[in-house]
Amino acid sequence: MRATVHRVAPRARSCDSDRSMTPLKQVWDREVVGRLLDHGMSGVDPLRAELLRDVRGRVVEIGFGTGANLPFYPDAVSELVAVEPSVGLAERARPRLEAWGRPHRVVSASASRPLPLDARSFDAAVVTFVLCSVNDVKAVLGEVARLLAPGAPLFLAEHVAAPRGALRQVQKTIRPAWSALLGGCDPARDTRARLDENGWDTSTLRDVALELPYPVRPGLVGTTRLAARSSA
Numbered sequence: 001m002r003a004t005v006h007r008v009a010p011r012a013r014s015c016d017s018d019r020s021m022t023p024l025k026q027v028w029d030r031e032v033v034g035r036l037l038d039h040g041m042s043g044v045d046p047l048r049a050e051l052l053r054d055v056r057g058r059v060v061e062i063g064f065g066t067g068a069n070l071p072f073y074p075d076a077v078s079e080l081v082a083v084e085p086s087v088g089l090a091e092r093a094r095p096r097l098e099a100w101g102r103p104h105r106v107v108s109a110s111a112s113r114p115l116p117l118d119a120r121s122f123d124a125a126v127v128t129f130v131l132c133s134v135n136d137v138k139a140v141l142g143e144v145a146r147l148l149a150p151g152a153p154l155f156l157a158e159h160v161a162a163p164r165g166a167l168r169q170v171q172k173t174i175r176p177a178w179s180a181l182l183g184g185c186d187p188a189r190d191t192r193a194r195l196d197e198n199g200w201d202t203s204t205l206r207d208v209a210l211e212l213p214y215p216v217r218p219g220l221v222g223t224t225r226l227a228a229r230s231s232a
């Protein structure tokens, strides 16, 4: 089957962290944020490989960024729908996606509002290092839940709030500057609590130390399902 790229027009307010979508913002995202993501996050590549090795079927990845997960998708992934609201990051990802050679589609929209994708139409969802920079976590998790087939898994990796102590204080102190510089990224987000509140079974997620800079070293990684659907 030939790979296809289909882009959905960006909406006026298409990204929690990229509301303006000005040409300057696009260039900033492509050249600055994109480079930071490509070079600054290579330490988590082994974690990506481990997390994604059992992904299969028709997959939706929310917050595709520059496509850092692409090399780690196993052959069992038959189709990928990449949701990415930042035009600049999507531009940077495009050649990688085309070289990937399997059926794919880019949806240029925020997942905090309904995406133009059918409910229950995906075998798996992937969210890595995204929930830290999303304003409306509940809405994004609700959209992931809508898209997944009953019982289908969400593969997740996030940096999260440190439980307590000095690092927690550091995260809170640097939060405003960190967030302003890095696209709204909150170093002190309690993502396990947000998942619990929204009906995901977090008992399957591991707390890990990420190979990332000190303030964002605490991580949450694994496969989760909606608790009400976790019969499998």
Ligand SMILES: C[S@@+](CC[C@H](N)C(=O)[O-])C[C@H]1O[C@@H](n2cnc3c(N)ncnc32)[C@H](O)[C@@H]1O
Binding pocket: 015, 016, 017, 037, 041, 062, 063, 064, 065, 066, 067, 068, 069, 083, 084, 085, 086, 089, 109, 110, 111, 112, 127, 128, 129, 130, 133, 134, 135, 140
């Ligand atoms: C730190 S980057 C991570 C990129 C990629 N997932 C990775 O693992 O390298 C965060 C990504 O989340 C995207 N993002 C932010 N808000 C979003 C939203 N509401 N819906 C979908 N993606 C969003 C950003 O545009 C960016 O691509």
